[in-house]
Amino acid sequence: MKTVLITGANRSIGFETAKQLLEQGYYVYLGCRDLGKGQQAVKQLQALGLDQVAPVVIDVDNIDSIRAARGQIKALDVLINNAGVSGGYPQSSTETEIGVFREVFETNFFGVVEVTQAFIDLLKQSAAPRIVNVTSGLGSLNRQSDPDYVHYRVKPVTYVASKAALNAYTIVLAYELRDTPFKVNAVDPCYTATDFNNHSGPGTVQDAAKRVVKAAVLGADGPTGLFFSDDNAPDTGISEW
Template sequence: MKTVLITGANKSIGFETARQLLQQGYYVYLGCRDMQKGEEAVRQLNAEGLTNVEPIVIDVTDAESVKSARTVLGQKTKVLDVLINNAGVSGTMQNALETEMSVFRAVFETNFFAVIQVTQAFIGLMMDAPEPRIVNVTSGLGSIALHADPSWKYYNVKVASYFPSKASLNAYTLALAHDLKETAFKVNVVDPGYTATDFNHHSGPGTVPDAAARVVKAAVLGADGPTGTFFSDDNSPETGISPW
């Protein structure tokens, strides 16, 4: 049975991603900052007959928490097949001149630096997996190419702290994919789409199940699947691959 760790998985897209992977036969480690919330999420999945799941406490911005989570997971499994870096924050809608430095730092800490921290901590558990997959959950707003195109539908949605944090995440993913190109790893970023969640005050038109399905698709890629790819049905509905 393949194993997967999902950060920020006790609610919303992360939770639905866990549900869908459980339905596909994966054993899911539900990453969450609060054990009580994680246990409640597990109880909900258990009530649906999905039992191969357990919570793992991990605050992705806290080095000691990440280290502890790695120790705990290493005691539960010798191999991690899939890592989904899903946890993220939105920042504010302020412009580039008004957004406070504290906001930039907080957003980058979660959306960028934490992904590196978690990936480096858990990569050792993935080395013996036959088909290891790393999925970094990005945003369509992370495309620098599209932000430079005045005809793009989200051209005016710059979100001074969030957009650069996701663009940086995309760049890191490319670097990681390159470093692992001679291995069985597939390392990709996925834009779940503009989805109605707490993250955006339920303003998005997309559904959580559809968003999670996009993440799952990258998590279960076969050996012939791509690596170093920016998947986005929202940015590129015809190809499903967004420009960087």
């Protein structure tokens, strides 16, 4: 049975991603910052007959928490870096306090790097390791420079910058692992109605999770080092599904 760790998985897109992977026969380590919330999420899944799941406390902002989670997991095939923060709205490039930049980067970028580095040894033991970094179309430099992009006027600077950094990290990581069985990709779940945006997005968590799952279950002939998005906007730098 293949195993997957999903950070930030006790609600919203992370939770739905766990559900869909459980339905495909994966064993899911449901990453959460709060054990009680993780246990409640596991109970919800078990009530659906999905019992190959266990909560794992992992705060991506805390290296000790990451190391403790690593100590609990003995085998891993898929890592989904899903945990993220927005930094709040509105945000100004010239007025947003540097502490907000650091807070957002800590979760959206540095946390991903630290989690990936902590679990890379386990992933290398898998016959078909996959890393999925959950990103955003707002992190695309091409789209943010294109006035025709549907979200062109949406520019929360800390979120945009942190996701752009995440996209760059994904490209470099995939390049370094290019001659191995790894598939490393960034996936934009698209503008989805979640707590993250006060349920303002038009998309559903079910559709968002499908996009993430698609990258998690790629076969040996699947792509690596790409950014996938279903946003209907012209962008020659985006590889569409």
